[in-house]
Amino acid sequence: xxxxxxxxHWPVIAHADAPQSLIGxxxxxxxxxxxxxxxxxxxxxxxxxxxxxPPPSAxxxxxxxxxxxxxxxxxAQFETPVIAYGAGSSIEGHLLAVKGGICIDVSRMxxxxxxNAEDMTVTVxxxxxxxxxxxxxxxxxxFFPIDPGADASIGGMTATRASGTNAVRYGxxxxxxxxxEVVTANGERVRTGTRAKKSSAGYDLTRLFVGSEGTxxxxxxxxVRLYPTPEAISAAVCSFVSISQATETxxxxxxxxxxxxxxxxxxxxxxxxxxVHSKLALREEPMLLMEFHGSPASVKEQAELxxxxxxxxxGNAFAWSATPEDRTRLWxxxxxxYFAAIQxxxxxxxxxxxxxxxxxxxxxxxxxxxxxxxxSGIPYFLVGHVGDGNFHFGYLIDPGVSAERDTAEALNRRLxxxxxxxxxxxxxxxxxxxxxxxxxxxxxxxxxxxxxxAIKQALDPRNIMNPGKIFAQx
Amino acid sequence: xxxxxxxxHWPVIAHADAPQSLIGxxxxxxxxxxxxxxxxxxxxxxxxxxxxxPPPSAxxxxxxxxxxxxxxxxxAQFETPVIAYGAGSSIEGHLLAVKGGICIDVSRMxxxxxxNAEDMTVTVxxxxxxxxxxxxxxxxxxFFPIDPGADASIGGMTATRASGTNAVRYGxxxxxxxxxEVVTANGERVRTGTRAKKSSAGYDLTRLFVGSEGTxxxxxxxxVRLYPTPEAISAAVCSFVSISQATETxxxxxxxxxxxxxxxxxxxxxxxxxxVHSKLALREEPMLLMEFHGSPASVKEQAELxxxxxxxxxGNAFAWSATPEDRTRLWxxxxxxYFAAIQxxxxxxxxxxxxxxxxxxxxxxxxxxxxxxxxSGIPYFLVGHVGDGNFHFGYLIDPGVSAERDTAEALNRRLxxxxxxxxxxxxxxxxxxxxxxxxxxxxxxxxxxxxxxAIKQALDPRNIMNPGKIFAQx
Numbered sequence: 001x002x003x004x005x006x007x008x009h010w011p012v013i014a015h016a017d018a019p020q021s022l023i024g025x026x027x028x029x030x031x032x033x034x035x036x037x038x039x040x041x042x043x044x045x046x047x048x049x050x051x052x053x054p055p056p057s058a059x060x061x062x063x064x065x066x067x068x069x070x071x072x073x074x075x076a077q078f079e080t081p082v083i084a085y086g087a088g089s090s091i092e093g094h095l096l097a098v099k100g101g102i103c104i105d106v107s108r109m110x111x112x113x114x115x116n117a118e119d120m121t122v123t124v125x126x127x128x129x130x131x132x133x134x135x136x137x138x139x140x141x142x143f144f145p146i147d148p149g150a151d152a153s154i155g156g157m158t159a160t161r162a163s164g165t166n167a168v169r170y171g172x173x174x175x176x177x178x179x180x181e182v183v184t185a186n187g188e189r190v191r192t193g194t195r196a197k198k199s200s201a202g203y204d205l206t207r208l209f210v211g212s213e214g215t216x217x218x219x220x221x222x223x224v225r226l227y228p229t230p231e232a233i234s235a236a237v238c239s240f241v242s243i244s245q246a247t248e249t250x251x252x253x254x255x256x257x258x259x260x261x262x263x264x265x266x267x268x269x270x271x272x273x274x275x276v277h278s279k280l281a282l283r284e285e286p287m288l289l290m291e292f293h294g295s296p297a298s299v300k301e302q303a304e305l306x307x308x309x310x311x312x313x314x315g316n317a318f319a320w321s322a323t324p325e326d327r328t329r330l331w332x333x334x335x336x337x338y339f340a341a342i343q344x345x346x347x348x349x350x351x352x353x354x355x356x357x358x359x360x361x362x363x364x365x366x367x368x369x370x371x372x373x374x375x376s377g378i379p380y381f382l383v384g385h386v387g388d389g390n391f392h393f394g395y396l397i398d399p400g401v402s403a404e405r406d407t408a409e410a411l412n413r414r415l416x417x418x419x420x421x422x423x424x425x426x427x428x429x430x431x432x433x434x435x436x437x438x439x440x441x442x443x444x445x446x447x448x449x450x451x452x453x454a455i456k457q458a459l460d461p462r463n464i465m466n467p468g469k470i471f472a473q474x
Numbered sequence: 475x476x477x478x479x480x481x482x483h484w485p486v487i488a489h490a491d492a493p494q495s496l497i498g499x500x501x502x503x504x505x506x507x508x509x510x511x512x513x514x515x516x517x518x519x520x521x522x523x524x525x526x527x528p529p530p531s532a533x534x535x536x537x538x539x540x541x542x543x544x545x546x547x548x549x550a551q552f553e554t555p556v557i558a559y560g561a562g563s564s565i566e567g568h569l570l571a572v573k574g575g576i577c578i579d580v581s582r583m584x585x586x587x588x589x590n591a592e593d594m595t596v597t598v599x600x601x602x603x604x605x606x607x608x609x610x611x612x613x614x615x616x617f618f619p620i621d622p623g624a625d626a627s628i629g630g631m632t633a634t635r636a637s638g639t640n641a642v643r644y645g646x647x648x649x650x651x652x653x654x655e656v657v658t659a660n661g662e663r664v665r666t667g668t669r670a671k672k673s674s675a676g677y678d679l680t681r682l683f684v685g686s687e688g689t690x691x692x693x694x695x696x697x698v699r700l701y702p703t704p705e706a707i708s709a710a711v712c713s714f715v716s717i718s719q720a721t722e723t724x725x726x727x728x729x730x731x732x733x734x735x736x737x738x739x740x741x742x743x744x745x746x747x748x749x750v751h752s753k754l755a756l757r758e759e760p761m762l763l764m765e766f767h768g769s770p771a772s773v774k775e776q777a778e779l780x781x782x783x784x785x786x787x788x789g790n791a792f793a794w795s796a797t798p799e800d801r802t803r804l805w806x807x808x809x810x811x812y813f814a815a816i817q818x819x820x821x822x823x824x825x826x827x828x829x830x831x832x833x834x835x836x837x838x839x840x841x842x843x844x845x846x847x848x849x850s851g852i853p854y855f856l857v858g859h860v861g862d863g864n865f866h867f868g869y870l871i872d873p874g875v876s877a878e879r880d881t882a883e884a885l886n887r888r889l890x891x892x893x894x895x896x897x898x899x900x901x902x903x904x905x906x907x908x909x910x911x912x913x914x915x916x917x918x919x920x921x922x923x924x925x926x927x928a929i930k931q932a933l934d935p936r937n938i939m940n941p942g943k944i945f946a947q948x
Binding site: 116118119120121141160161162163167171172174175184188189190191192194195196197198199200201202203204205207208210211212227228230251254255256257259294295297298301305356357358359360388389390419420423424425426427428429430431432436439440443444445447448449451452454455456457458459470 | 590592593594595615634635636637641645646648649658662663664665666668669670671672673674675676677678679681682684685686701702704725728729730731733768769771772775779830831832833834862863864893894897898899900901902903904905906910913914917918919921922923925926928929930931932933944
């Protein structure tokens, strides 16, 4: 696959090979846990973002916290960058070695450290993936709701403040991480938070590290909240003639305080792609895909209320998926929207983006963005966690045609500017990475960026923790 | 009332008068908005904590953000401390001018800046109190749930990461503050967050300022989430023979995922005090006071489930308070527990404290702490937001008897050490202030404290923002 060249208006790539003496010391300390093979380096030098950057100089496969401490300490001595790597599912370029350095792969740190079922918390190592976690705890009657689509690692999800389809009810990683163990830039182990559900004890370091994208430290243990597996689950789909009707339905669901567990929007164009890919026969109209969790009575009540609201807003073909098989088929189709889109244009790559706006501005933001995408001639997919005002566009471009890439980048830029104008944020759940450095500056303003930079400088004075991400020229 | 002397093992008080030239410049800028009268200074030099510290040198009554900016900028020039003051309801000494300085009273900044009912958010100035906010929005069908008991200011609640009785369902200020405007130590205005419900855009500065107790900046605007006023509310009380039965009931309620809105514990001794003060006839046994929010059907279902759980755990006298009047009377009695306690020992003062533990350890923590308090001979009250594992002790001491104060401090110390041993935190919702500086060190450990100090130093290099709080020797 032909990678897309790094756009010229982005931060300068200052890739440098790590010093051979550092590699030597790492080899001495880590033996076969260190790899300098080009295949391994290249695998760790990319993520789901479509950009082309030279790979890191070596990969350390950490198996325990002391491995991370020692690797960071050695890199600190040589002022060499450190990039943590979990499942590699980032889509904003978080994992790229734009300034060179050593990758610390934590995927072998995949143990459940302790499950506290009575308190509904679990502590895991960073390489545990969300599916692995749910499999490991399935007999406890509990589940971990955060679902960004990909089978991401809990470490990566913490680092990017991930969320996904269930966030409308259960919150994001911001709300669900209770405590962390982090190795900071000097190779020291810091513990933040406790297993207590709330605390007023000092600065909220947990929340500072959540979403810091590897720029302040490498997470080595994460304690998250779990939830009781719902007694009853039901799902429904409903089609609408217009996006506005669908979003109005969502606004009313939220305003009535109905504790809907998932409410996803697909536009007609994306439903069409999903139908082809998953061999479904959904009406090719704007569609809400919903899920309700609770007691049987409460699920029934929620669903009936939602059905009434949808009908009031012109919703038609409100359909239940009563069986777990039906439900799984629908949600699998939703999660495969990305692949459905990719397959709709052979050889294409997706330039994906996400924004989040106050829900009252959702219809405006969506409609203008759809019009603009249609006018551009670039095919796209659109899926939204619309209960939170969050949605994704993926622009399907031919990587060999630079005009298509430029058009996609222009669409992305106008989408983000629109979201900011409407009181929203440049990324609801993907993170800043490389792609949104300029947009973060627009959103936060120079005073807030100065505060972030001051924190970065205070905690990582040598600038070795995933440098070149979040901020320009750091 | 005889204030309690500052315990000798606490940080050294280094009170110094502000330079006369600073006072002169403040007078020039602020005119009648500045007061140096001893009565005003003394009123602003204490809070609900029982300690005796000289007052600030002057009080600026800020009316707008530019007032705060100018006051901070002038103080920064003279390296003079700045202490923000809202409703004065802190109980851990946050407002005391331990290093002298200027108090910025923001209580006149009491405007609702903008209500966005459709998005269920509101932006307020910091001096708005929680009752004022709920009064102002009562026609919108929305309410602000965070209820720390006192009619605290939203600014103060943000600064201490407050919560209270509704947090078990609606979360704390950590979960409910979306965005802030803050004046930082150089007098600059910083905006954090947006009105979007979630974001992955850069460091979570909002969460960093929430709970920073005035040590990183003065909040000048706060955007918080609102919730639909529940269609139906019902309350119930239930008595138990033992604390363990009550806590087991709570654990099961939470584990079943019942969305209870409030679940408060009072021990038999506190119920007795409340009965006397509020002329009630509650059974003088450990008691849970509960509230359910939702649709009429869901409230009924929740309450029936809870009644069953309580009965399984030996609960008796499960009683409904069907009418709003009944409900108000019960909750008023609960909120007056503090005053009920104070009146039970004429002339006493309360040394109050709060801790929060994982809910599975709640019974252990409570039972040992109650035994210890009973053995000490010091009367006390005990109320708990037990759905979160959070509870308060207030030790009722004669301020003229230093042995009583020492005993209360020893009880507090052992309570906190127990909470930490059980995986909890030294304060669930009061904050660190002065009183818990040492306990925060125990809880967080030296590496995490070093990270907090590095942040403080980076954002406030002259150490003028509420110095002497949270950390020793800063």
